[in-house]
Amino acid sequence: MARYGCIEVKMPKRGKKMSYEERLACAQPAQAGITDRQQAQATGWSVAAVRKWRRAYQQRGAAGLAPVMGRPARGALSAFPAQVGQEVRRLRQTHPGWGPLTLLEELRQGPALAGEVLPSRARIAAYLQEQGLARRDQRHEEMPAPAPPSAQQPQDEWEMDAQGRQQVGDLGLVSIVNLADGVSHLKTGSYAHLWQHGLSGADDPLDLRCSFLRFGLPLRISLDHESAFYDNTRLSPFPTRLILWLVALGVEVVFIQKAPPLAHAQMERGHQTLSAQAVTGQDWADLVALGQGLDQRCTFLNTRYPSRSLGGHAPLEVFPEAGHSGRAYRPEWEEQLLDLHRMDTFLAQGRWFRETNLQGEFWLGMQRYNVGRTGAYTPQELTFDPLTREFIAKTVGTNRFHRFAAKGLSKMDLMGELFPLTHLPTYQLALPLTREDGRRTTLAGMLTGTTFGDIDS
Structure with a gap:
């Protein structure tokens, strides 16, 4: 160290790290009129280092002297044009x-x-x-479902699937919904529907009611992930009304884990068989005639057709007990058969995630709920309380909770078009008749003590 006048000059410091005290010593003397060069000579640091910390102190005060690791934060794409x-x-x-x-x-x-x-x-x-342009990740939560056991006896598990649309004579595009028992290979139903931008979810309960009336309630029904059965628009799908209706009836619902034909292989073959039996080369006058033809061919396949997979015998020849599950069903009994406690227990296993809109609204199971404007554009974690029959909405990342009385989960909601037919003395249809009126007419014909004359059409 050397002294020049009143300034002590220290030897240069190279390859060393400046402490906080030394940075402060470099920055403060500038206010007393000492130049950067004089301070550099006094401390042994370079003029550039003294200038750097003096400017940092002038711009940010003592906070500007704190050590910062890494490169200055200049943006994710600052290294590019x-x-x-x-x-x-x-x-x-x-x-x-x-x-x-x-x-x-x-x-x-x-x-x-x-x-x-x-x-x-x-x-x-x-x-x-x-830049605030990233999409908020949505949580993926599977719908509650029991682990699918293997079917051992007839009527343990039915498979249900909608065949792809096909041209049927002058009828136009038609999709056929088939049901079959997995063990006995019994055809438990085949129902034709005109293709109108896809199948209507309201058709499925009618098809199942027809099969339940004839063969009884199975223990389980196996479905694929088609939008008619499953909400494909959400990462945490809420059960469709069809699923909740089946659960309340005491029929478990399982979804296949592999895409056909690795799963539902029998059903895929059944589609081909029934099409060959009832559709190929045929010209049906109307949808009713096609439905009757499908029913006749199912009876033939169940009672007379020598199936190779059953040793050259028909399903009911090998499994006569498959003719009925022993769990009787009638449409007029449905309100008593529905057990809401069963459905509530099923829902209590689920968890769903929804994003609110500007008004704080979100949709769950085709029903709208609102957490208020203070909850606008926030993710909500939803669970179901079976004791109070309420949905609990928790704003993710906070301790804010909202409770909502569940909508759309009454017996009247689950029964849909059947409910008014079982509670009104008369039911009049308005002209022109619609697709929904056709379903109501079929339902009325299934009710004991009811004739088509009871419906004024």
Whole structure:
């Protein structure tokens, strides 16, 4: 160390780390008129280091002297030209559904950034996050369902599936819903529906009621993940009314774990068999005639057709007990057969996630609930309280809870079109008749002590 006048000059410090006290010593003397060069000579640090910490102190005070690890935070795409970030933003705002990987591929193929070095998928994801353009992840929660045991006896488990649409003569596009017993191979129902932008979920209970009336209630029904049976629009799907209705009737519902034909292989073969038996080469006058033809062919397949999988015998020849499950069903008994406690216990096993809108509203099971404007655009975790029959909505990441009386879970809701037919002395249909009127007419014909004359059509 040397002294020049009143300034002590220390030897340069290279390769050393400056302590907080030394940074403070570099910054404060500037206010007393000492220059950066004089302070550098006095402390042994370079002029650049003294200047750096003096400026940091002037801009942020003592907080500016705290150590900061790593490179300065300048943005996820700060190492790339500004037009890269601009193009990412433009593409994402134009196509909100495109993720980082899609955006990167579009940048590579597009002419806007030809020849430019592009960021990685991770950098684009970080940029979307810091710009507020990232989508909030939705929690994936499976619908509650029992572990599917293997069927051992006839009527343990039915398979249900809708065959893809097919042209049937002058009728147009038709989809056929088939049901079959997994053990005995018994055809428990085949129902034709005109294809009108897909199948109506209201058709399924009618088809099942017809089969229950003839063969009784099975222990289980196996379904695939088609939208007619399962809410494919949500990552945490709420049970459809069909599922809740079956559970309340005491019929367990299981969903196949593998796509056909790895699962429901028998049903896939059954589609082909019934089409060959009743549709191929036939010209049916109307949907009623086709339904009667399908019913006749099911009777033939169940009682007379020599099935190779059953050693050349028909299902009812090998399994005569498959003709009825022993659990009788009639539409007029349905209100008494429905057990809401069974359904509530089923719902209590579930958990669902929904996002609210600007008004704080969200939808669950086709019903609307509202947590208020203070809960706008927030994720809600939903559970069901079977004791109070209420849904509990918890705002994710907070301790805020809301309780809502459950909607759409009464016996009247579950019975749907059947309920008024069993509670009104007369039921008049208005012209022109609709597809829904056709279902009501079929239901009325199934009721004991009721004739088609009871319905004024």
